[in-house]
Amino acid sequence: MTHPLHDHLPKHRFDAAKAANLLDPKRRLIDDPLPLLHEMGIQAGMRVADLGCGVGFFTHALLQAVGATGEIIAVELQEVMLSMLRERFPAQSNLTIHPADLLQTALPAACCDAVLIAFTLHEVPVLAALQEMQRILRPNGLLIVLDWGEIVHCPEREPGRQAGPPEDERILPAKLRQLLLAQGWQITAQGQRLHGCHYWLNARPVQEAQS
Ligand SMILES: C[S@@+](CC[C@H](N)C(=O)[O-])C[C@H]1O[C@@H](n2cnc3c(N)ncnc32)[C@H](O)[C@@H]1O
Structure with a gap:
């Protein structure tokens, strides 16, 4: 018997009072x-x-990575984050700060070569997020998910410090792979950092066959 594939549903949103920790x-x-x-x-x-x-x-590093000929659209919905962003990046010509819910960005369809969702996918309903990401990616565009893996010992962090959300709030790679494949994505690469504490995954929407 096959089991239904359940969405990963969020239990918390990052506390804006801890915004400075992100830097x-x-x-x-x-x-x-x-x-x-x-x-x-x-x-x-x-x-x-x-x-x-x-x-x-990541916005800062993305601007460096895409260079002067590239462009970054930074999407965020918490006002505290948005005002810190505006202070950190005043008048940056190839950066658009776009206040929006990432589930409904109101960005034009097929407007992006790549979408990065870093340490955020576990905070949203994954199936709705995948749908919106597929909509804004150009055909064969690149989805990059970076998120928390299993809770593992990570000697690079302060001893005894538990980083990241509780395990039952994480979207672990095996579950994400299942959801992506079920939604018609092709997984093209996967890697991990810090002994598996973080993982990343690349996926591309599967193209409809031309008739
Ligand atoms: C853990 S932080 C990660 C921030 C950043 N990507 C980084 O790695 O430093 C998650 C961020 O996602 C934002 N977020 C959560 N749900 C969102 C949604 N539905 N739409 C837009 N932003 C959202 C939160 O406000 C928070 O700033």
Whole structure:
């Protein structure tokens, strides 16, 4: 008997009072975002949506990775995050700060070469998010999910410090793979960081056969 595939539903949203933690310098030290973005497939000239961008930890590195010919659309719905973003990136010509729910961005269809959703997918209903990401990606565009893996010992962090959400709130890679495949995505690459504490996954919407 086959079992129905259940959505991953969120139990919390990141607390805006902790916004400054997202820019803790230790974060960059233990996992430098720029080489990670390159490894995950971001290239110069791309137009990329950074969904649930928070205060712009990855937005900053994305701007470097896509360079002057690329463009970043930073999507966020909490006002505290948005005002910190505006302060951090005043008048940046190739950055659009787009206040919106990532489930309904109101961005034009097929407007992005790539979508990055970093440490945010576990905070939203995954099936609705995949639908919106598929809508805004151009044909054969690149989805990059970066999120918390299983709770593992990570010596790079302070001893005894448990980072990330409780395990039952995480969208673990096996579950995400199932949901992606069921929704008609092709998984093209996967990797992990910090002994599996973080994982990333690349997927592309499967193209309809031309008749
Ligand atoms: C854990 S933070 C990660 C922020 C950033 N990606 C980073 O890695 O630093 C998750 C962010 O997603 C945002 N978020 C959660 N649900 C959202 C939604 N439905 N639409 C837009 N942003 C959302 C939260 O407000 C928060 O800023």
